[in-house]
Amino acid sequence: MREVAAQFENPALLFSGGKDSIVMVHLAMKAFWPQKLPFTLLHIDTGHNFSETLEFRDTLVKKLDARLIVAYVQDSIDQGRAVEETGYNASRNTLQTITLLDAIEKHKFDALLGGGRRDEEKARAKERFFSHRDEFGQWDPKNQRPELWNHFNGKMKMGEHFRVFPLSNWTEMDVWQYIFQDNIEIPSLYFTHKRKAFFRDGVWLAWAPFMKLKSTEKVVEKDFRCRTIGDITCTGLYKSRADNLLDIIKEIAATRITERGTRFDDKRSEAAMEDRKKEGYF
Amino acid sequence: MMNKQNMTDTTFNSEAYLNMQLLRFTTAGSVDDGKSTLIGRLLYDSKSIFEDQLEAVERDSIRRGNEQINLALLTDGLRAEREQGITIDVAYRYFATPKRKFIIADTPGHIQYTRNMVTGASTANLAIILIDARNGVLEQTIRHTYIASLLRIPHLIICVNKMDLMDYREEVYNQIQDDFNTRIREKLHLEDVRFIPISALKGDNVVNPSNRMSSWYKGTTLLNLLETIDITSDRDKINPRFPIQYVIRPISEKYPDYRGYAGRVAGGIFNVGDTVTILPNHNTSRIAGIDRYTESLKTTQVTQSVTLRLEDDIDISRGDMIVHSDNLPQESNEFDLMICWFDHKPMNPKGKYIIRHTTKEARCIIREVFYKLDINTLEQNHDDLQMEMNDIGQIRIKTTQPLFIDSYKQNRITGSLILIDEATNATLAAGMIL
Numbered sequence: 063m064r065e066v067a068a069q070f071e072n073p074a075l076l077f078s079g080g081k082d083s084i085v086m087v088h089l090a091m092k093a094f095w096p097q098k099l100p101f102t103l104l105h106i107d108t109g110h111n112f113s114e115t116l117e118f119r120d121t122l123v124k125k126l127d128a129r130l131i132v133a134y135v136q137d138s139i140d141q142g143r144a145v146e147e148t149g150y151n152a153s154r155n156t157l158q159t160i161t162l163l164d165a166i167e168k169h170k171f172d173a174l175l176g177g178g179r180r181d182e183e184k185a186r187a188k189e190r191f192f193s194h195r196d197e198f199g200q201w202d203p204k205n206q207r208p209e210l211w212n213h214f215n216g217k218m219k220m221g222e223h224f225r226v227f228p229l230s231n232w233t234e235m236d237v238w239q240y241i242f243q244d245n246i247e248i249p250s251l252y253f254t255h256k257r258k259a260f261f262r263d264g265v266w267l268a269w270a271p272f273m274k275l276k277s278t279e280k281v282v283e284k285d286f287r288c289r290t291i292g293d294i295t296c297t298g299l300y301k302s303r304a305d306n307l308l309d310i311i312k313e314i315a316a317t318r319i320t321e322r323g324t325r326f327d328d329k330r331s332e333a334a335m336e337d338r339k340k341e342g343y344f
Numbered sequence: 345m346m347n348k349q350n351m352t353d354t355t356f357n358s359e360a361y362l363n364m365q366l367l368r369f370t371t372a373g374s375v376d377d378g379k380s381t382l383i384g385r386l387l388y389d390s391k392s393i394f395e396d397q398l399e400a401v402e403r404d405s406i407r408r409g410n411e412q413i414n415l416a417l418l419t420d421g422l423r424a425e426r427e428q429g430i431t432i433d434v435a436y437r438y439f440a441t442p443k444r445k446f447i448i449a450d451t452p453g454h455i456q457y458t459r460n461m462v463t464g465a466s467t468a469n470l471a472i473i474l475i476d477a478r479n480g481v482l483e484q485t486i487r488h489t490y491i492a493s494l495l496r497i498p499h500l501i502i503c504v505n506k507m508d509l510m511d512y513r514e515e516v517y518n519q520i521q522d523d524f525n526t527r528i529r530e531k532l533h534l535e536d537v538r539f540i541p542i543s544a545l546k547g548d549n550v551v552n553p554s555n556r557m558s559s560w561y562k563g564t565t566l567l568n569l570l571e572t573i574d575i576t577s578d579r580d581k582i583n584p585r586f587p588i589q590y591v592i593r594p595i596s597e598k599y600p601d602y603r604g605y606a607g608r609v610a611g612g613i614f615n616v617g618d619t620v621t622i623l624p625n626h627n628t629s630r631i632a633g634i635d636r637y638t639e640s641l642k643t644t645q646v647t648q649s650v651t652l653r654l655e656d657d658i659d660i661s662r663g664d665m666i667v668h669s670d671n672l673p674q675e676s677n678e679f680d681l682m683i684c685w686f687d688h689k690p691m692n693p694k695g696k697y698i699i700r701h702t703t704k705e706a707r708c709i710i711r712e713v714f715y716k717l718d719i720n721t722l723e724q725n726h727d728d729l730q731m732e733m734n735d736i737g738q739i740r741i742k743t744t745q746p747l748f749i750d751s752y753k754q755n756r757i758t759g760s761l762i763l764i765d766e767a768t769n770a771t772l773a774a775g776m777i778l
Contacts, residue, residue, distance in 0.1 A: 064589045064607075096592070096598065097593070097596075181438045209463060210771075212757065217764060219769065239358055
């Protein structure tokens with residue numbers, strides 16, 4: 063993080079309200095204490111958020127006296143830059159890329175800090191700490207800069223930018239242990255709560271008024287918690303009664319399903335993440 | 345990811361987890377040595393694979409017409425790799441057992457990808473080198489071992505794989521061990537080398553001890569060795585080095601005069617009260633405080649990220665280095681180093697490049713190329729001095745300003761650097777200071 067603040071002129075921290083980005087904000091706060099965050103927080107808002115996430119975001123921003131920029135996918139749709147998907151599995155998840163790249167261009171960010179981890183997914187396992195993006199925001203996984211020791215090369219041309227992933231070598235367990243150790247506040251969604259949901263293709267999805275149900279799908283209310291938080295349309299719920307961090311840690315230690323196994327967006331194809339990442343996704 | 349068997353009970357111990365040692369290792373072997381299979385086996389037998397990952401691999405294995413679950417598919421991440429069945433970039437994998445956490449840098453073994461192995465090796469504590477029991481020690485074994493020794497990976501494990509295809513015969517294993525010792529070990533400075541006969545495919549001696557070799561192999565399994573090998577002396581604990589990464593100056597109401605130097609300790613130990621010299625200006629001062637967030641420390645040591653405060657107000661910026669006054673690094677603008685060239689475009693023997701060393705950036709010019717090394721035979725070539733992609737050689741450079749260096753042998757952080765292209769910004773080479 064200090065390396066990003068030192069090497070770039072206008073860095074931003076991608077903030078989704080999920081646990082990884084909360085940990086990132088916490089780390090940044092520690093890295094620069096007693097100075098204020100040297101990054102703008104950037105949130106790409108699909109409009110399909112859990113309301114708890116937004117409340118949490120606003121409270122945190124106020125507490126840190128941080129600068130927050132929200133870019134709305136709805137705006138990209140209204141401007142005709144993005145086209146809404148239709149059908150049962152319609153999601154604005156992929157559209158975020160357009161909004162994100164537009165926001166980078168508009169605010170002239172030269173580096174974006176993200177909470178992506180290599181243990182999450184196969185394509186992310188190949189990601190660099192400092193990941194170069196061309197002027198179209200694209201990732202070229204086969205032509206990445208070698209990264210040796212702890213020498214990070216953040217040099218680039220005008221209009222290009224970097225994605226930086228300080229949590230690259232953390233695992234899901236590391237994140238939870240760190241939240242526990244530093245007693246970091248996280249949204250209530252991560253703890254068990256009653257929620258209306260339906261079952262589709264092996265994943266429990268939260269019900270929201272804009273979600274189309276198939277005739278065979280029924281909305282039921284059960285005890286759920288989120289293992290990851292993203293857009294409602296693609297965040298799978300986890301049946302759980304864990305209401306404190308230690309229980310969550312135990313649950314994760316015992317689980318047989320990966321974190322992204324509850325993510326609907328990765329089920330689209332074997333290389334779904336790789337394809338999205340090449341275009342400029344988080 | 346955790347070892348499920350041992351973690352499912354309610355005794356899961358957070359404190360133990362947070363204090364667990366981390367071992368980074370790299371794996372080297374050629375295309376068919378079964379490297380991905382070995383990693384798959386380690387993950388699979390240590391119960392570090394999740395059901396949905398396994399299902400995906402099962403589906404994929406069937407689709408490809410593989411008879412058994414193809415464990416190699418677990419690690420081959422990018423689409424092109426999955427299609428060609430080879431690993432083309434460094435892939436990182438994570439797992440933990442109750443004893444240690446591990447990061448695997450899975451690097452491909454093709455000759456054209458030497459740079460990947462160098463990359464993976466640069467941060468590793470340990471290297472696993474695979475030898476196919478059918479083929480024995482090959483040129484690539486020399487190459488892989490040489491890179492491990494060049495990058496000063498402190499520990500080496502030679503896995504003689506595919507023992508199942510040689511009927512688990514002891515003489516096959518002994519022959520390879522002898523061959524390795526005479527052909528490679530004596531030529532290179534290898535400190536800690538261990539051998540293990542394994543079958544990654546059948547699971548012998550990877551996580552579980554093999555009963556098919558137990559009559560003659562009395563050593564430990566690979567996982568057990570990874571869990572227990574002593575890595576506490578892998579870092580330079582002697583020579584205090586603190587490259588300044590970022591200067592913290594809040595200039596706020598609460599902290600109007602706070603001035604802290606943030607960075608990561610690159611070597612040795614620093615204590616509050618130590619007399620220090622700040623390079624390049626050679627000002628001296630004493631350490632007034634060591635801050636880690638709101639916590640005030642008395643002491644800090646190599647690998648910790650902290651903020652140092654000094655007793656005197658001195659003009660210090662990023663790229664400067666705080667060291668103990670009685671233990672200075674070499675200050676030099678002309679020195680020799682070994683490099684590994686990474687770029688498609690060969691090195692210009694009179695070229696100017698950007699150099700990045702610790703937190704300092706400078707420019708340099710190549711003064712001389714002494715030799716290129718044939719990494720298959722370890723012979724020095726003094727005639728052909730054109731450094732092309734994947735070439736390793738010894739050169740001398742001159743920098744625009746002095747760097748504060750140690751030999752790579754002494755310190756992997758202050759002894760290493762990278763070269764960057766002034767026009768394309770690409771990372772061109774890795775350098776290890778002699």
